[in-house]
Structures are given as C-alpha cells and as structure tokens.
Amino acid sequence: MDDDPGRLTIRRSPNRWVLLSVSLIAWAVGATAVFQLSLVLPALRAETGMSLALAGALVGVANGGLTVAMLGWGLFADRFGERCAMSCGLSLCALLLCVAAATDGVAALFAVFALVGATASSVYAPSGQAVVRRFPVRQRALALGLTQTATPLSSALAAAIVPGVAAAYGLSVVWLGMAGLCLLTALVVFLFCGQPRADETPVVTASGGAEPVPWRRIYGACALLILPQSTLLTFSVSYLVDDRGWSPVQAGWLLSGALLLTVLTRPLAGYLADRLGAPLGLMRIFAFGNAVVLLFVVIGAVTRTWLGTVMVLVACVSTITGYGLASTAVAGFAARARLGRALGVQHTLQSLMTTAGPVVLSAVIGKAGYAGAFAVIAVAPLAGGALLPVAAERPGQSRQQCSSTSVEGAPARMAWWTRRR
Secondary structure: OOOOOOEEEEOOOOOHHHHHHHHHHHHHHHHHHHHHHHHOHHHHHHHHOOOHHHHHHHHHHHHHHHHHHHHHHHHHHHHHOHHHHHHHHHHHHHHHHHHHHOOOOHHHHHHHHHHHHHHHHHHHHHHHHHHHHHOOHHHHHHHHHHHHOHHHHHHHHHHHHHHHHHHHHOHHHHHHHHHHHHHHHHHHHHHHOOOOOOOOEEEEOOOOOOOOOOHHHHHHHHHHHHHHHHHHHHHHHHHHHHOOOOOHHHHHHHHHHHHHHHHHHHHHHHHHHHHHOOHHHHHHHHHHHHHHHHHHHHHHHHHOOHHHHHHHHHHHHHHHHHHOOHHHHHHHHOOHHHHHHHHHHHHHHHHHHHHHHHHHHHHHHHHHHHHHHHHHHHHHHHHHHHHOOHHHOOOOHHHHHHHHOOEOOEOHHHOHHHHHO
8 A cells, every 4th residue: 555645546336427416416416505595585585574684694604604614624524535525514404494484583594594604614625525535536626526516506496496485485494494405415425425445546746746736826716716706696696787778587597597597618628638637727728718718808898788688698608618627726725634624725715705895896896897707707707716736737748647547457458448548
C-alpha cells in the first residue's frame, strides 16, 4: 500500500454509478431543505404575520447556517466518512423540520432554520468526496458534473411543487413532507453509500505530494469565478423586467431555461476536462471566454438592444458551466485524508460570495445601473482566470496514471478506459 500523502484513493466498483446517483439525490434533498423557504414566503407571511423583510431574513438565517457548517461537515467526513456525514446530517435535518412544523413562534423558527441550514450542508462536501474517492481520475470531472446537476434539477422540481402545496395545505405539511424526504434519503445513503476500502487503487493528485499546493490561488480564483454566476442569477430577472420591458413570468421562464440547460452543459464540460486531463486549463478558457461574454452583456445593457437579452442568457449558462469544474480542480490537489476539508473550504467560499456578492452589486446597480454592475463582474473572470495555478497542473498525468496502475488487481492495459482508446 502506498504511503505517499499526495495520493488520493479511488475504488473501481460496479456500484460507483449507484453511489453517484445516491450522492446526487442527497445533494438535491439537502439543497431543497433550505431553498424551499424561498418558495413559501407568501404562505409564511400569511400564517405567521411576518413582514417581507422578516421573512427574507429567515431565508438569510437558513443560508447563514448552511455556510457556517460546510467546513465542519467536510472535516467530519474526513474523520468518520461521507456515509456517516450525510446520513447523520440529513437525519438531524429531518428532526429539525418536524420541530419547525410544530413551532408557532417567530424567534423559534429563526433558531430552528439556522440549524436546518447547518444540518442540510452535510451533503455538499461529503457527496463530492464520495464521488471523487470512487471514480477513476479519467471520469472524475464527468461524475462531479453529473452530481452538480442536483441543484438546477431540484430547484426546478421544487419550484413546480412546493408553492402549490404550501398554498393548499399549509406550511406544516410542506415541512413534514420535506422531513420525510430527508429521512428517506438518509436511509438510502446509509444503505448504498459504503465506506471506501483500505486497499483502493491509488491515484496521484496534481501536486504529486512533492510540491506545496497553491491553495490560496485556487480558492481565490474559485471565489472570483463564482461572483458572475451569483450576480447573474440574482439580477437577470430584474434586468429583463426593468431595462428590457419583459414581464416577470417571461423573465422567470428564461432564467429557468438557462438553469435547465446547464444540466447538459456541466457534464459535457466535465467530460471534456477528463479527455484533456487539465480541468484548470479548461477553467481558464471558460473564465476568459466568460469575460468576453460579459463584455457583450455590458454593450447590450448600454445600448438597450436585444443583444443584452441574448447575452444574459448565454452568460448564465457559460458562467455556471465553467464553475462546475472547480470541485474537480480542488480534488485534484487534495490529499486523500484532507479531501473533505478541501471541498468544505471551497463550498464555504462559494456560499459566502453567493451571499455577499449580490448585496454589494445591488449598491452598484443603484449608482451606475445594470451596465455598471455587469462591467464590474466582467473583471472577476479575468482576474480569476489569471489567478488559476495552471502551471501547477500536470495535463498528461491523468492519462499516464490510467495506463500505469491496476484496477482491483487486473492489469492496467485491461482497464475499460484503456480499451476504449
């Protein structure tokens, strides 16, 4: 067994696609446990008498709990395994949602949903960790890209179901139903997300364990590259309504279409990164390309033409697609024992930027309009792309590793990806 601390281990198992499906479901359910609050604001105000500002603050508290706990769950997964992290977190989330269903006080709801966010965050880093540890390096970006489709898929499904259920049956039914879904998912995770074996096949990380990992550059680039995505998702509907004269329904459908399109583009980008063996290099290409796309968005916003409408749609898809490679890049540099921590830090920074970025950009919109805000975020992918430590990545390493290691004792030349080539 190799003692090199710079090595990650994976398991080639016939059940790895089942595990990917379980990780995707867990991610979707955990994300929906928090996102559903945004969908029940009318029912929440009607049943509790909250003002819109107070109801919005409740959503913010839940997201704050999610952000604060992400790193902790990553460390927990490193120590006890991703199965334990996800099943325990979702079980606790189910219990807290049952408490929320029986709670009438506003202050109690704030406390409960802060904890709901904290427990729901147990799915993010551990689900990525589970996928990374069990997929060969030549399939890792594709596998993570498929896992990340959980967010747009669950958001679209929840938006279609949750508001109607809340209006017809009340909040208690929504929260009890969500609790049941969390508990069922926790059971599925416990049954099908087995712990990694000690003799799993080693896969060398990008750093190889011989050189210091440029974590500051990696995390800094990830933080910058998430800013355009979060800003566009927050303000695209407002821009189309205020500047382009669209109805809110039409603008909402356009944004939904963009999100659903990323269900195809994220795995496609992952597949391309696997073929190239250089996710950081592909991230840089996307980053610089997104800067160009955002420049056209600015031109469209200034001229108030159809160009702005079209390019906002393109920008939403391209920024989400490019950022989907971030987890693959982080995993490529992380040692096996610290994979949960590395992914936890990345998700924490992502959540912080998603929360803080739109707040700052809303002030820019108030002063300089949408064109000014789009111009500001166009700088972020340029800076983030330049900051990516592409030189630290070894593009040929993943291909070399696939041809030089064995899979569960079989000669490497018999591995399926080698035969395909």
